[in-house]
Amino acid sequence: DTGVSQDPRHKITKRGQNVTFRCDPISEHNRLYWYRQTLGQGPEFLTYFQNEAQLEKSRLLSDRFSAERPKGSFSTLEIQRTEQGDSAMYLCASRPGLAGNNEQFFGPGTRLTVL
Amino acid sequence: GQNIDQPTEMTATEGAIVQINCTYQTSGFNGLFWYQQHAGEAPTFLSYNVLDGLEEKGRFSSFLSRSKGYSYLLLKELQMKDSASYLCAVRDRVKSSGNTGKLIFGQGTTLQVKP
Numbered sequence: 671d672t673g674v675s676q677d678p679r680h681k682i683t684k685r686g687q688n689v690t691f692r693c694d695p696i697s698e699h700n701r702l703y704w705y706r707q708t709l710g711q712g713p714e715f716l717t718y719f720q721n722e723a724q725l726e727k728s729r730l731l732s733d734r735f736s737a738e739r740p741k742g743s744f745s746t747l748e749i750q751r752t753e754q755g756d757s758a759m760y761l762c763a764s765r766p767g768l769a770g771n772n773e774q775f776f777g778p779g780t781r782l783t784v785l
Numbered sequence: 786g787q788n789i790d791q792p793t794e795m796t797a798t799e800g801a802i803v804q805i806n807c808t809y810q811t812s813g814f815n816g817l818f819w820y821q822q823h824a825g826e827a828p829t830f831l832s833y834n835v836l837d838g839l840e841e842k843g844r845f846s847s848f849l850s851r852s853k854g855y856s857y858l859l860l861k862e863l864q865m866k867d868s869a870s871y872l873c874a875v876r877d878r879v880k881s882s883g884n885t886g887k888l889i890f891g892q893g894t895t896l897q898v899k900p
Contacts, residue, residue: 674827703887712789712872712890713828726885761827765886772876772886773818776827 672696674777676762682783683752690748691780695764702745703774704737705761706730713761719745720767752784787811789891791873796897797863805858805871805894813878818888819847819858820872828872831858860896868898 675694683689695702700721705713716735718726721742731737734752739745749756759781763774788810797803809817816835820828834840834849834856846859860867874888 701886705888710892712874712893713888715887715889718885718887720885726887772816773830773833774886774888776820776829778827 674762674764674775676760676777676780678780679778680781680783682785684785685754686751688748688750689752689782690746691760691782693745693747693762693764693777695743695745695762696766696775698766699764699775700742700767701765702739703763703765704745704747705763707759707761707779708757716747716760749782752782754784757782757784787875787889789873789875789889791871791891791894793892794895794897796899797860799863799865799898799900801863802859802861803863803896805860805873805896807856807858807873807891809854809856809873809875809891811875811877811889814851814875815878815886816876817847817849817856818874818876819845819856820874822870822872822893824870831871863898865898865900868896870895 677692702719704716707713717737719739722739734750737747759779761779762777765774791807819831822828832847839848844861849856870893872893873891877887
């Protein structure tokens with residue numbers, strides 16, 4: 671399977687705990703995005719990486735959130751001191767840095783439930 | 786501000802044609818995407834418009850009018866498997882700092898296809 675993969679697919683945690691999600695983009699895609707989606711809503715942009723550089727962060731990304739892409743390949747999204755409002759589907763997407771329609775390819779997401 | 790509007794729900798009959806509208810008001814525009822999302826799954830790419838006019842791809846067509854801030858997705862010969870959420874997304878404008886290509890999504894239109 672050469673698509674975008676995310677791990678874990680589901681995470682249940684208690685309020686106040688830290689969680690970390692991983693995204694493996696399509697090989698050779700140098701652009702990587704994180705989005706958050708709540709029930710009945712469209713995805714909302716969180717942050718963007720071009721290779722290992724984090725070039726944009728949404729105001730939605732509070733200080734409790736941090737994302738990395740240390741070697742320009744996989745990325746991690748960490749949420750510290752989780753709150754019930756963090757419960758959502760966290761989607762990762764990647765695309766190549768080439769011309770064209772620049773379609774973003776989405777992973778299956780990590781569904782986070784904060785109790 | 787960024788505002789993308791699409792109907793919340795639509796119902797159509799198997800074999801029929803359905804048109805899902807999307808209007809947008811964004812601070813910049815660099816293309817419009819339509820994605821399909823089945824419940825609990827990742828969004829999958831359907832179409833992309835950057836110039837005015839109609840793009841056709843099999844049973845799916847998408848139209849764009851930039852002057853009106855308007856797009857629609859047309860689905861022909863509806864099948865039961867077309868029951869899903871359809872997401873309209875605008876790609877952010879090119880910035881001096883570089884084109885992040887982040888997508889700004891509407892809330893999605895849930896389409897139910899009935900026999």
